[in-house]
Amino acid sequence: MDKEIIYDIRQFNRFYTKVLGLFNNQILDTDYSLTEARILFEISERTECIANNLVQELNIDRSYMSRILRKLEREDLIKKKSSTIDSRKNFLFLTKKGEELLGKINIQSDEQINQLFNGLSDSEINEIRISMMIIKEKLDKNKF
Amino acid sequence: MDKEIIYDIRQFNRFYTKVLGLFNNQILDTDYSLTEARILFEISERTECIANNLVQELNIDRSYMSRILRKLEREDLIKKKSSTIDSRKNFLFLTKKGEELLGKINIQSDEQINQLFNGLSDSEINEIRISMMIIKEKLDKNKF
DNA sequence: TATTAAATGTGGACTATGTCAACTAAAGGA
DNA sequence: TCCTTTAGTTGACATAGTCCACATTTAATA
Structure with a gap:
């Protein structure tokens, strides 16, 4: 692969690290971290979500995930229901409070996006x- | 801004968080973190680089930066030279060892990019x- | 079916990363 | 001169993440 192309890609990666960094350090208008927000999001998107799904999707250590989930449960944002078929598994659900929090986070995230794009024309x-969809589609089919 | 567009953008952000996450957890074929690698990179790119430049560019706390730089100096990857004009400032330079390490990291990063794009056609x-250049250019001019 | 392997989750101990506030010292104004 | 800003450091702390050993349960297979 061409040097120049690799250069551009690495430049983009550095750039987008910064973009995401800004985003992620702002979630905290609530008392929750980006990771916790993503966990709530994934639980809400999935049916029969278990801890291990999150471990794989978010690339987080099992033991760490276990602790985060315990914390979220203590704070009444999620609840666990043991599977009747496979008792190793706990299905995860958002509580009402969890859904409310996620809703709030979503509103904030939308607001962040709006700010980021503020001033740009529709086109x-x-x-x-x-461009984003192209990148995602091509890399997604390739690796993820 | 349209709901659907925001949805796509957030989806991309989640996706690219994962891409960067994979990248960044692989730098560690060396004993150094992504942050340390980026610091070496920035020092090598800049002339008369001072700690405060890095603090701003990388969005890292001053005190934390101070400690990281001390560590890198201890390990003989960088050296500091106090400015003669303004003795508050320390100009930062890579040592030979630092340059070698950065070189190694660059090779690895290129390799990672190659792997990520492996299997895709030239076009x-x-x-x-x-697409990356479009995103960077438009957002860059807007915010960064 | 008995045995082994793999999957799921937990807990202890630890390291790494990041944050906050207080401080020194020098430089740049008004 | 006195006040403010900039650059960097230090101590104390908080949060995030890792590693390893372990218990249980299920799946695989000889």
């Missing part, structure tokens, strides 16, 4: 969006 | 590259 925004 | 790779 520019759409160019960016298309 | 697909170029599409991704163009």
Whole structure:
């Protein structure tokens, strides 16, 4: 692969690290971290979500996940229900409070996106969006 | 801004968080973290680089930066030279060992990129590259 | 079926990473 | 001169993440 292309890609990676960094350090208008927010999000998106799904999807150590989930349960954001078929597994659900929090986080995230794109024209925004979809689609099919 | 567009952007952000996460947890074929690697990189790219530049560019706390730099100096990867004009400032330089390490990290990073894009056609790779440049250019001019 | 292997989750002990506030020292104004 | 800003350091602390050993349960297979 061409040096110049690799250079551009690494430059993009550095750049987008910064973008995501800014985002992620702002979730904390609530008392929760990005990781916790993503866990709530994944639980809400999945049916029959178990801890191990999250471990794989978010690349987090099992023991660490166990502790995070315990914390979220203590704070009444999620609840666990042991599977009747396989008693090793605990299905995870959001509580009402958890859903409310996720809703709040979603609103904030939308707001962040709006700020980031503020000032760009509709056609520019759409160019960016298309670009994102191209990247995701091509890399996704390839590796993830 | 349209709900659907925001949805796509957030999806991309989650996706790219994962991509960068994989990358960043592999730097550790050396004994150094991504942050340390980025610091070496920035020092090598800049002339008259001082700690405060890194603090701003990488969004890292001053005190934390101070400690990281001390560690890198102890390990003989960088050295500091006090400015003669403004004695508050320490200009940062890579040592020979630091340059060698950065070189090694660069080779590994190139390799990672190659792996990520492995299997894609030249035209697909170029599409991704163009997409990245569009995103960077538009957001960069806007915010960063 | 008996045995072994793999999956799921937990707990203890630890290291790494990051944050906050207080401080020194020098430089740049007004 | 006095006040403010900039650059960097230190101590104390908090949060995040890792490693290893372990218990249970299920799956695989000889």
